[in-house]
Amino acid sequence: MVNAKAFSAASASSPLASTTIARRDLTEHDVQIEILFCGVCHSDLHQARDEWHEIMPTVYPCVPGHEIVGRVTKVGPSVTKFKVGDLAGVGCMVDSNDFECPACKAGLEQFSPHTIFTYNSPDKHTGKVTYGGYSDSIVVNDHFVLHVPENLDLAGAAPLLCAGITTYSPLRHWGVTKGKKVGIAGIGGLGHMGVKFSHALGAHTVVFTTSESKKEEAFRLGADEVVLSRDANQMARHANSFDFILDTIAANHDVNAYINLLGLNGNMTMVGVPNKPLEVKGFGLLVGRRSLSGSIIGGIAETQEMLDFCGQHNITADVEVIAIQQINEAYERMLKSDVKYRFSIDMASLKNA
Numbered sequence: 001m002v003n004a005k006a007f008s009a010a011s012a013s014s015p016l017a018s019t020t021i022a023r024r025d026l027t028e029h030d031v032q033i034e035i036l037f038c039g040v041c042h043s044d045l046h047q048a049r050d051e052w053h054e055i056m057p058t059v060y061p062c063v064p065g066h067e068i069v070g071r072v073t074k075v076g077p078s079v080t081k082f083k084v085g086d087l088a089g090v091g092c093m094v095d096s097n098d099f100e101c102p103a104c105k106a107g108l109e110q111f112s113p114h115t116i117f118t119y120n121s122p123d124k125h126t127g128k129v130t131y132g133g134y135s136d137s138i139v140v141n142d143h144f145v146l147h148v149p150e151n152l153d154l155a156g157a158a159p160l161l162c163a164g165i166t167t168y169s170p171l172r173h174w175g176v177t178k179g180k181k182v183g184i185a186g187i188g189g190l191g192h193m194g195v196k197f198s199h200a201l202g203a204h205t206v207v208f209t210t211s212e213s214k215k216e217e218a219f220r221l222g223a224d225e226v227v228l229s230r231d232a233n234q235m236a237r238h239a240n241s242f243d244f245i246l247d248t249i250a251a252n253h254d255v256n257a258y259i260n261l262l263g264l265n266g267n268m269t270m271v272g273v274p275n276k277p278l279e280v281k282g283f284g285l286l287v288g289r290r291s292l293s294g295s296i297i298g299g300i301a302e303t304q305e306m307l308d309f310c311g312q313h314n315i316t317a318d319v320e321v322i323a324i325q326q327i328n329e330a331y332e333r334m335l336k337s338d339v340k341y342r343f344s345i346d347m348a349s350l351k352n353a
Contacts, residue, residue: 001025005350006135007324008061012050015328016134018353021063023139024125031082031145032074033090038133039067039159039317040343042189042250045331047120058120065133065345066092066118067161069154072145079142087154089146089307090138091161092297094118094130099143107299109144134324136350146304149311155344156316159189160307162297163317163342167194167246168306169298170269171201174244178202183238183245185229185258187218190248190271192318192341195221198246200313206238208258217340235261240288248272259284259292267291317342323349 001022008019026032044064046052068090072082082088093109095116103112116123119132132138148157167190176182182203184194191207198205199222206225207218215226227234235257242261250272258268259280266288285292298306310316318341322330330343 002137004135004137005353006063006131007327007350007353008063008131008134009048009058010061012048012058016048016064019061019063021061021131021135022126023131023137026074026076026139027125028076028078029142030076030139031072031079031088031142032137032139033068033070033088033145034073034137035068035070035133035135035347037069037155037158038065038345038347039162039319040065040322040327040330040334040345041067041159041162042334043162044132045334048331056120059129062120063131063134064119065135066090067158067163067344068118068133068138069148069158069161070138070347073137076142081142081147082145087148087150089148089157089161090118090133090140090144091146091165091303092118093144093300094138095124095141095144097124107301109299110297134327134345136347144300146300146307148307151311151314153316155321155346156319157310158344159193159317159319159342160310160315161303163189163193164310165298165303165306166190166271166296167248168197168309169302170246170271170293170295171197171244172302172305173295174267174269176201176203176244180204180243181241181263182206183208183242183258183261184223184248185245186248186272187214187221187341188248188250188337189317189339189341191246192221194246194248195223196315198222199224200309200315206242229257242266244269246271250274252276252278255292256281256284259290262288262290264288265290267293270294271296317344319344321346324353325349
């Protein structure tokens with residue numbers, strides 16, 4: 001075992017603070033990474049404060065962070081895809097208890113019941129739980145390590161490992177390409193990535209927002225049109241016309257208003273997680289054989305595809321870089337949507353913690 005510096009939450013009500021954690025020794029298929037940047041996801045806050053207790057109760061101490069970019073410092077003897085010095089990324093998954101299940105064989109590791117997640121997940125090596133990227137280093141099974149294009153800004157590349165793949169995966173799954181009409185509902189941490197990807201894939205991209213002040217920002221990100229979702233007339237002009245809508249809104253909202261904008265065989269995929277159940281009117285789905293679905297991250301092969309796509313199109317998240325000492329303030333600001341559009345922690349700051 002090797003000691004690593006980290007920031008952790010000791011309880012649901014305590015602020016994150018400096019600590020030391022143990023990282024396991026490498027097995028033959030492991031990669032050790034020095035973490036350079038770690039994105040801050042809203043899931044980090046939920047987990048640190050045990051807000052998903054009924055589904056995923058938090059085990060303390062909790063070290064969040066699953067948007068990791070760093071340099072390889074050591075590899076196990078059977079690792080062939082990575083060498084010391086390589087730029088590497090780690091997302092929401094770090095290992096598995098069974099690489100042979102149907103989901104894993106299909107390249108859909110995110111849906112496997114055997115997947116070990118980056119933090120607060122039972123760790124088969126230590127018998128405790130996994131610790132995430134708010135740390136100076138991490139040890140990961142090589143299957144779950146990704147190559148990050150060297151041309152990308154590293155601070156902005158870190159959120160690609162969650163916010164990026166969360167939006168890229170459904171766009172690819174539902175066939176978004178040139179000639180398609182795509183709606184992006186919301187332009188926060190997830191939505192701004194959806195706009196960038198939809199634009200780069202060649203689709204006619206329409207952003208839905210409740211705020212007039214966000215129109216210029218939406219165009220900057222790549223939108224072809226902007227619709228104020230509170231304006232019934234603007235919404236009505238787009239009825240029955242969308243091939244695909246990506247719903248990134250985490251607050252309670254009327255999904256039926258968006259479903260009614262879908263064309264024949266149109267799909268709306270939800271990646272935001274509202275606090276309360278949403279009412280869906282069945283008739284809106286029956287007309288035009290529309291569908292409503294959900295999606296989480298993506299498999300490892302698809303995540304690598306996304307990173308390569310980002311390298312080709314120079315796509316990164318818009319970030320505000322912070323020191324690890326600012327993480328508690330960042331959580332409070334995140335609750336107020338006071339960031340454009342993701343926080344990214346410069347882990348060099350951990351040396352002074």
